[in-house]
Amino acid sequence: MLENFNFHSLPPADEALRPAIRALAEEAAVTLSVDQRARSWQGFDAAFSRKLGTAGFLGLTLPPEYGGGGRGPFARFVVVEELLSLGAPVAAHWIADRQSAPLILNFGTEEQRRAYLPRICRGEIFFCIGMSEPGSGSDLASVRTRAERSVGGWRLNGQKIWTTNAQHADYMIALVRTSGTPADRHAGLSQLIVDLRAPGVTIRPIEDLAGDSHFCEIFFDNAELPADALIGAEGEGWKQVTAELAFERSGPERIYSSIILLDAWIAHLQKQDRVGEASLRLAGRFMARLATLRAMSIACTARLAQGESPVAEASLVKDLGTSFEQELPIAIADDLAARPEVAVDAGLRRALFYVAHIAPSFSLRGGTREILRGIIARGLGLR
Structure with a gap:
């Protein structure tokens, strides 16, 4: 597996996107405090997301016939790196652009592509993820939320948790059981597009230690979904999820969650007349690790650009990142x-308090460390 982390440079055509996206990100971040910019992942600003859509920075990897930019994964890498490095608010479009749109493109029907992808590219609709459940966590094969066929399509019952920003989203792509029991593990799992405004859907935001309320639980009580809510063929949910998580785990977002704090601390050091040797060594170690992780993330992006699904490699980047x-x-x-x-x-202090509070979640979202290391072990042929 290690040979798959060959060094790759970002193509000049994709690097050329950097000035334009940096200008938009700087415009969005200029009025935000350091601790607000440290909340980049959770910064929900629908107007900013629509502005990105108008400028052509959403759906970069989607075909033009669906409103996309027709570019490759390297282009999106550049855009995401700039947005996160400057602390721009990305939460509104984040899930739809990173995961939901590629999933619908690769596994959805033509009708689903026409219905959702152009609006995602314009920043008009937002998605959340319906994977985790109470009692299952990263063991997604044990989900209990169930969809049964009804006269009109599907009847959905169950509960999801950690559905980030569900209270603001329009749709959820939910991993549910359409046949069998949790004992059947991967068999019988499917994914459905859920209209979060449908009757029978209840969303409850949960406030976290940092005072944010993006962490939500959702209840489905006989929620009726149309027949075309099913993505792909029934029972293909697990295959879809493993492909989807490769997009989630391999990008620069798995490196830059604390980058605003790092920048603020380095700025703090630069203001001092004399910086201690220990601080200099620490800064050097941080930058060396960051450069290595960035190179590994770009290597994963290169494999995505080649049409591959680097599941084990993405898990390694996510774990180390x-x-x-x-x-x-x-x-x-x-x-x-x-x-x-x-x-x-004071800004550095607030940013430090925020990141220290939220950091334990970094090794939970997108798959726990234990799950990732199991995937890595299989990739190395160790299990």
Whole structure:
């Protein structure tokens, strides 16, 4: 598997997108405080997402006939890297652009492609993910939410949790059981497009330790869905999910969750007349790891560009990337505490508090560390 992490440069044509997307990101972030920019993943700004759609930065990898840019994964890498590096609010379009649109393109019907993809590209509709459930977590094969065939299509019952920003989303792509029992594991799982405004759908936001309410639970009580809500063939849900998670786990978003805090801390060091040797060594280690992780993420992107599904490689990038992201706030807090006589800017302090509170979730979202390491072990032929 390690030979699949060959060094790749970003193509010049895709690098050429950087000035335009950076200008939009800077415009969106200029009025935000450091701790607000540190919330980039959770920053929900529908107007900004529509502006990105108008500028052609959503659906970059989708075919033009569906409103997309007809570009490759490298183009999206550049756009995501700029948005996250500057702390722009990306939550509104995030799931639809990264996962839902490619899923519908690859597995949906032509009618589904025509109905959803152009609106995703324009930033007009937003999606959330319906995978995790209470009692199942990252063990997605054990989901209990069930869809049964009805006269009009499907009748949905069950519960989902960690459906990020569901209270703002228009649709959910839900992994549900359409046959068998949880004991059947991967067999009998399908994915459905759920209109979150449909009767029988109840959304309850949950406030987290950082004071945000993006973490939601959703209840389905005999929610009726049309027959064309099914994505692909019945029973193909697991195959779809494994392909979908390769998009979720391999991108630059698995490196830059703490990047605003890192930048703020480096700016703090640059203001000092004399920086201690320990701080310099720590900054050097951070930057070396960041450069390595970025190169690995680009290598995964190259495999996506070749039409491959780098499941094991993406899991490795996600595991190493989230470990890096989680270590940043701890190490920075220790460094600041080691020099209590040096004043700390209020923005840096707030950003540190926020990232320290939210960092434990980094190794949960997109698959727990234990699940990822099982995938990596299989990729290495160790199990």
